Amino acid sequence: MGSGTEAIDRKQRIRDRYRGVDTSELEVIPAKAVEGLGESTSIRRVAAYVRVSTDNDEQTSSYELQKNYYTDYIKAQPGWEFVGIYDDEGIGTLIKVCKELPDVQFIFAGTGPLEETVNGIKNIKNVGFQKGEALEKLIREARFSIYPSEWYENCPFSVMESQMYGTPVLGANIGGIPELIQVGKTGELFESGNAEDLKKKIEKLWGDKKLCEQYSKNCKDISFDTIDEYYEKIMKVYR
The missing domain is CATH 3.30.429 (Macrophage Migration Inhibitory Factor)
Structure with a gap:
């Protein structure tokens, strides 16, 4: 507010300084045209x-x-x-890890440009595009779900959906994902785009069934902010 007022005052002082001056006594220096100004020559x-x-x-x-x-x-x-x-939300990284873990059975649901590659990997079962009750059943029966995003998503519903169905999540530590997972309680995080870290975390969860069962139990008590609750939190930041 202060800087705006100061700018107005400076303009007014300049107007006052030249008020009443004979314009014939002023020398106008014309601007020089710059050739190619505004035209980018780079690709x-x-x-x-x-x-x-x-x-x-x-x-x-x-x-x-x-x-x-x-x-x-x-x-x-x-x-x-x-x-x-x-278009790759980390699926390429996940596929790479799947190949390195032949004893782990993965289930992929969805369509996309890497579908042909997915279909060619023995330990991946591709069930295609799913929705509604079929998708819910798939998530509920999984030991854990993986969200390997390499994109800064604010609030991916899939991460919340999995936990609400009682299935822990192994998610990438990027964007809003870390805020949706209670590490060590409802899931784990790995460094986004880091295949080695993702592999290590998958091995940890796949090899510890009791841990996954405990995470699953914890998911039953999970709750996420309502729109009104989220609104109040945001408003506190700006007040």
């Missing part, structure tokens, strides 16, 4: 991030539609170089 490298974020049936084909749209759009822009499509 801008552009990538797009796409994802499917709901369980609507129409979303099953959304990935390809988004991918094709942004690929064509970026390539059509003058001065832009198409770098690629960013």
Whole structure:
């Protein structure tokens, strides 16, 4: 507020200084035109991030539609170089770890660009796109779920959903995920994008059934903020 008032005062003092001055006595120095100003000569490298974020049936084909749209759009822009499509929420890292843990049975649910790769790995069972009761059953019967995101997501519902169904979560330590998991109580965290750390944490949980059972029991007592509660917490920050 103070800086705005000072700026107004400075402008007024300048007006007062030159009030009543004969403009014929003033020398106007014209601005020099700078050739190419505002025209970037460098090529801008552009990538797009796409994802499917709901369980609507129409979303099953959304990935390809988004991918094709942004690929064509970026390539059509003058001065832009198409770098690629960013879509991997850590699935690539998880797949790498799955290959290194042949004795652990993984279940993948969903569709995407890596589906063909997933289908070619023996210890991964790909059940495809799931929703509703089928998805709930899948989550409830799992020993633990893995959320390997490498993207700064604020509040991924899948992390909360798994715990509400009584299934502990092994999540990436990035974005809002750490705020949703009670480490050592309802799940574990690993360094996002770190395959070695992810592998170590999977081995820990897979090899300790009692620990997972205890985490699962703890999940039954978990609760997340309502919209009103979250609103009050946010408002305290700004007050």
